[in-house]
Amino acid sequence: MDTVETRELRYFVAVAEELHFGRAAERLGMAQPPLSRAVQQLERRLGVRLLERDRRGVALTRAGEMLLHEGRAALDAATAAVRRTRRAGGADGTGSTGGTGGTGGTRNRLVLAVKAAAAHELLHKLLDAYAAEPGAAAVEVLPSGTCEQGDMLRDGRADVALMHTPFNSLAGFDSEELTTEGQIAVLPAAHPLAARTSLTLADVADIPGLPLARWSHDTPGPGPVIHDQTELAQLIALDRTVAVFPESARAWLWAKHAAVPLADAPPVVTHIAWPAHSRSLALALLVRTATRL
Amino acid sequence: MDTVETRELRYFVAVAEELHFGRAAERLGMAQPPLSRAVQQLERRLGVRLLERDRRGVALTRAGEMLLHEGRAALDAATAAVRRTRRAGGADGTGSTGGTGGTGGTRNRLVLAVKAAAAHELLHKLLDAYAAEPGAAAVEVLPSGTCEQGDMLRDGRADVALMHTPFNSLAGFDSEELTTEGQIAVLPAAHPLAARTSLTLADVADIPGLPLARWSHDTPGPGPVIHDQTELAQLIALDRTVAVFPESARAWLWAKHAAVPLADAPPVVTHIAWPAHSRSLALALLVRTATRL
């Protein structure tokens, strides 16, 4: 009797995230009373108090925090199992871009998550080299717009990913190092600093009238909040902001952009990463191909 | 609709492991027909054929193999969630040895999995040093007799483990390196080779009349199959076998044993390892203590 149904986990996680039975029930598409009862049953079966119900909302106990973390991981594992099984059986429902035919014999497929517009060159070479391998699977390239590649691997939307330290964490995955590159400042071609052969992070941190762009409202600073890379490119060309990128970003620079190496920025290392427990031949072949590029 | 209940996963994994509905049902403590139906429903919901039922048993399809692997991982994650939640809430049911009082304030507990009789010295120093830390949790030492430490971490029986490469795989865990040591051959003190100051793996591989001990019947070879380290020590003292161990094994040698360094054996590295998604202060403190020893 040391197991939980995923339904119970979904319910508890919803309540723990909302800290409110009513909203959680709404999110789950059900009424509040059965939800209350289900969580109570879960608490009884675990023999542990998960929530501290003082009037005016709900608070997590220490055990509740633990179950929130571990339960999320378990739910991810369950949905990953479903997604990967469907994919292996050919009953997939993704409308993803970039399907590349394999050798036709096996109907294997591999979903590769990449950060949009990063490491073009590497990705291109990798896909070409892999497609040339005998026995290669079809590779779907899944650009992770808003989401972390790590999340994609965890919940099964992807089988393998290109990740970039120090931006992504490789924790919990197996990985191989592929390339290392420096970082560059991307600024308007007309700006005085664009003539320099080298800059420092401090230089670009506070250029008068040219604040650093931010990817989210959470980051403090005066710079504009941007949502995609095209928007950013536009704003740079308009002399409104400056940004820092790995060197491979030179691939998408405009004529009105200038790139200057940053002397003291940490190098960006591109890894190919996959769930540690993977046992797929197609994946192994892709990794081997990548490391031999 | 991209999720599974753990019940369905348990059922399918049982069938996939037994490749026989009747035996699987027995193992699950239920009748065969509901099990058949449940697996059929699972196949319908996934839209994928998992089993190839030709008369005379059952075979896994490619998708079935995938679900077996991924489903096991998901089930491990679910039971880990339950175990760790119970532990965090103080409603634990383990009868494990080695409970060591923390500083009393927090009722936190940490289960540390170790290979029985490995790295005594290191373990001792670690426990002492950790207990001296302010805010340390109670540490339960869980000797993993038959089981891999990695499995203990995966299914929540342990929170952290001492693991030894190249014997254990660190895949999927975060880890820090602690110590490196060479390996020694443990042989009867009276044996001629015991006088040597150094040996090679080839030397001990085929000593006439002294075959290498095996831990499992799966390993081929003429040596005796042993089940625990005491049994092995006995057999060595009786001139029946020889074995290879990390240097720290000197701690438990008998008077009738001799230890000779192995010149070409790969070094054994002891790591402290934990699930990559862990977010526990007590664990972080233990890791920091360990790396500072």
Added chain:
DNA sequence: GGCTGTCATACCCGGCCGGTATCACCGACG
């Protein structure tokens, strides 16, 4: 051809999952 052993089907029952209605409680507020 019966026998054995496999998995699937048919049918029934009880439990539990979820919904509606309501309660108990507290804080805010005029």
Added chain:
DNA sequence: CGTCGGTGATACCGGCCGGGTATGACAGCC
């Protein structure tokens, strides 16, 4: 101070589904 709004808990009920038993379809085998 009574009322009201909003919280989660309780009571009750109906339908679904998970599980059991009995049986069927089908292949291999002596």
